[in-house]
Amino acid sequence: MIDFKKLENICASVIVIAFFLPWVDLGFFSASGYSLPNLVNSMGQLGQAFSDNSEASTNYSIYIVYLVPLLGILILLFSYLNKPIKNICLAACALNLGGFIYHLIAESGGEIGMYGIGIWITVLASIVMLLSTLGYIKRDLST
Structure with a gap:
């Protein structure tokens, strides 16, 4: 059984749920x-339809975003199997926080108004998971 007394498992569950919440919120969309x-991919095809260049350019790196819930599910699975989860937690935190910081600096130019609630919950849960994994936050509900 998954031990939800461990903060890492709670954060992994929150990350999986937040993946289905709005990550991009432009008000009307x-x-x-x-x-x-x-x-x-749809925006790329739309841009291709209106450009003079007929070559298709697909950005496959966007599919890395699917690793966010997969690593969260992997943490829960390893916890269920009573295997060590520290390295997976660190990898999930590195991916989530690194991807967010990269997008914040390189892609959005520091504009945070377009980020939806899902990305903020993911970032917050990743920070809590990182601090819990490294031992800075301890949560003991066994008493």
Whole structure:
């Protein structure tokens, strides 16, 4: 059974749920983490239709976003099997926080207004998971 007394398991569950919440929110339009790759490909095809260049350019790196819930599920699976989860937690935190910081600096130019609630919950859960994995936050509900 998955021990939800461990903060890492709670954070992994929150990350998986937040993946289906809006990550991009423009007011009139929002997209979850799950729908981002399809949205990016659709926008690329739309841009290709109006450009003089007929070559298709597909950005396959956007599919890395699917690693976010997969690593969260892997943490829960390893916890269920009573295997060590520290390295997977660190990898999940590195991917989530590194991807967010990269997008914040390189892609959005520091504009945070377009980020939806799902990405903020993912970042917060990743920070809590990182601090818990490294031992800075301890949560003991066994008493």
